[in-house]
Amino acid sequence: MHKGTHDSELWIRRFIPVADPEVRLICFPHAGGSASFYHPFSRELSPLVEALAVQYPGRQDRRAEGCATDLADLADRIGEALTPWTDRPFALFGHSMGATLAYEVARGLEAAGRAPDALFVSARRAPHRNRNDGWHLSPDSDLIADLKALDGTGTPIYDDPEFLALILPVLRSDYRAAETYRHRPGPKLNCPITALAGDADPRVPVDELRHWGDHTAGRFDLQVFPGGHFYLTNQQARVLRVVIDRLLGVGAG
Template identity: 50%
Template sequence: MSIGTERSAGAAPRTADLWLRTFRPAPQAAVRLICFPHAGGSASYYLATARALAPGIEVVAVQYPGRQDRLAERRIEAMPELAEAIFDAIGAVSGPIALFGHSMGATLAFEVAHRLEAAGRTPVCLIASGRRAPSRHRDTGLHLLDDDALLADLRRLSGTGAGILADAELMRLYLPVIRSDYRAIETCPPRADVKLRCPIVAIGGDRDPQASIDDVRAWADHAGEGFSFRAFSGGHFFLDDHASAILDLIRAAVRPSVRPAGPEGSALGG
């Protein structure tokens, strides 16, 4: 099954077409990995991941409104509304699914997993990357800061290139997206009492200023069936420096029989 492919001219978009992108269709894959971007991120962050994991795993990347080909759409600043829309879109994805989310994407993946399980569709697993567990939720108020303070936070996290940060025109488009995403994650309702039935794998960077090792380990509070944790060296975007190891971790978590890919099997984000 292919999600998010090109539509014919004039065709009305389906919900799945708006929200989901399949960069490397793998219709024979045993499992589909739904990937949720970080705050300010977009589906294309998982382009290299899709190439690396196919054909054993089909990557389906979520595209939030207000960026890239959805730039003109209203940004959603409430986590429950985002989660409901993505949950509806995932209904078009057939077969077993697993969820992967980085930073804000991890919390959003958790919200979607909770809805999927309530509807009787338990994911294979949830892989939460670089994010405090929902039981450790706190509003840091970043969405209320001025543009200079938001830029300072982006520099602190080291996930945005210096050239991009110095481009005033790009920042004029990018900062409102960041602010909206921060508002969604910081005002997310508390979920300390929610446990999932599916296994949870949590990963984090040992020098992440946004999610300490203890806060990432606390995802164990939400795992009903199984939990594992692994720390990597690095900051908030540690996964960019450990792509090969994290791809292997994904393969092991979602389908133990999936073998490493060929030459493309060493890239994660990008």
């Protein structure tokens, strides 16, 4: 097992170390999200699968840093930080904005001869169908309303001024990066892609997830779960069963 470089330790969170994992799953958070969103994945996937989570600048222990404004540049930096963790089979999992980032990181890793064995993309339009809805230019009140609508839990945390003061600048910056992203034509990925969707997602219709099949020369499949944009919170066991079934095949290969 390689020890991460200082740069890798800055970017990658290893909540539950696994001494000799069959495969690693590297997880990419959504807009406004942080690495801790995937702590439950680490717990449930251990010990066969070691889950790692990417920590973007501008949040939690990286709050003093400026948020990234360009997804392609951010993907390049993350790809470099992942070098110590690609010494065995690994896959990438991204939710919402994280799906686009995971895809761009996969492209960079394949080009560098360190291709992932699988890519999981959740609740996100395919790269070539990205669109700018202008959320990053919206007033705070609209962003808060959007947060509540996408979360769908009715949690009172979105009425907490201190929480909002922390999350809104990060969310606005992430939305800007996600909405201004433009797909660059290039070779299809060789690794299989599994797209995951909530059947009642108000932001990304299920049919949009089918277009991810255009970005792989390998197998593509679509898994649909009950729920909205954050369906995977309530459907974690079912989501991880899909992930594990594919990852154990990767590890055995």
